[in-house]
Amino acid sequence: MITKKKLFQKKKLRETGTMSLQITSMADIFTILLVFLLKGIASDAIQISPANATTLPTGIHSQSITETSLQIEITKSDLLVEKEKIMSLDEIAKQILKDETIPTLTQKLEKERERQRFIAKTNDTVKISNQVIVLADQNVPFSMIKPILKTLAAQGYSEVKFAAIKE
Amino acid sequence: MSANLGNNSGQEVDLNITPIIDCFTVLITFLLASASFLSIGFFEAYTPGVTASAETLEPDVEVILKVNSKQIVEVKLKGKINNSTQFSITEPLALEKMEKIIEKIREEKLTLNQILLTAENDVPYQNLIKVMDTLQKSSIPVVMGDF
Numbered sequence: 001m002i003t004k005k006k007l008f009q010k011k012k013l014r015e016t017g018t019m020s021l022q023i024t025s026m027a028d029i030f031t032i033l034l035v036f037l038l039k040g041i042a043s044d045a046i047q048i049s050p051a052n053a054t055t056l057p058t059g060i061h062s063q064s065i066t067e068t069s070l071q072i073e074i075t076k077s078d079l080l081v082e083k084e085k086i087m088s089l090d091e092i093a094k095q096i097l098k099d100e101t102i103p104t105l106t107q108k109l110e111k112e113r114e115r116q117r118f119i120a121k122t123n124d125t126v127k128i129s130n131q132v133i134v135l136a137d138q139n140v141p142f143s144m145i146k147p148i149l150k151t152l153a154a155q156g157y158s159e160v161k162f163a164a165i166k167e
Numbered sequence: 168m169s170a171n172l173g174n175n176s177g178q179e180v181d182l183n184i185t186p187i188i189d190c191f192t193v194l195i196t197f198l199l200a201s202a203s204f205l206s207i208g209f210f211e212a213y214t215p216g217v218t219a220s221a222e223t224l225e226p227d228v229e230v231i232l233k234v235n236s237k238q239i240v241e242v243k244l245k246g247k248i249n250n251s252t253q254f255s256i257t258e259p260l261a262l263e264k265m266e267k268i269i270e271k272i273r274e275e276k277l278t279l280n281q282i283l284l285t286a287e288n289d290v291p292y293q294n295l296i297k298v299m300d301t302l303q304k305s306s307i308p309v310v311m312g313d314f
């Protein structure tokens with residue numbers, strides 16, 4: 001039974017424009033969302049996200065990795081090292097030397113190696129890695145991958161991890 | 168939230184949205200639980216000229232896989248076994264047969280240090296990954312390059 005006093009209070013609230021908002025249910029929703037978001041982040045030990053234009057190939061038996069390393073991305077049009085565009089794929093075709101290496105990539109890899117050496121000097125826990133992660137678009141032809149692999153080999157990067165979406 | 172039922176009655180009905188929000192909370196939970204999140208996996212390969220050391224013995228069999236633009240993998244065996252077989256990438260059963268060839272080499276206790284994987288220039292990366300996906304089960308190091 002609504003008393004006259006309560007009706008008066010409601011009328012007064014309406015007149016003043018104040019409104020009580022029930023946040024309990026909304027807090028419930030956001031708690032659940034937060035839990036799932038945190039779970040999604042925790043499941044992947046290493047965060048690797050390809051550029052928007054890159055469609056990674058799919059694979060059933062792909063394995064997860066525990067440590068991160070130098071990331072090389074081959075999109076439909078560009079070559080990126082650590083998310084930084086260094087050249088376009090058209091330029092690769094023009095630049096390939098007789099030994100099938102790419103000078104611009106060689107320079108960038110040398111700089112990365114120097115950076116790794118500098119970090120390794122100052123921090124004993126960091127070791128110079130010969131691993132590299134390659135994120136390539138599924139439609140990139142082998143003619144583009146081959147010179148990149150040769151350049152990596154020439155710079156001492158022997159272990160290549162090819163990224164694929166787990167099916 | 169309230170609604171006015173007619174001008175004459177003067178009665179106000181409060182709409183309780185709490186149970187509606189509760190229903191949506193449960194729905195969101197189930198939707199998120201059933202959703203499949205994309206996860207990235209990796210296929211390991213080596214660049215040429217690094218896997219074999221001076222101490223490594225000459226393998227009994229050398230396996231070279233070459234993917235061509237017609238979506239066919241040519242498996243060449245050299246050494247104690249010499250033959251060449253072709254499989255289509257588009258047929259999953261064909262790739263299983265390819266896997267069996269490698270298993271057979273291991274069953275016969277012939278040494279196989281590595282599998283050499285190469286392709287024609289216009290072969291898309293996806294096709295190479297399909298072959299690597301099949302080879303992953305054998306746990307033999309894959310060397311990718313130009314052979």
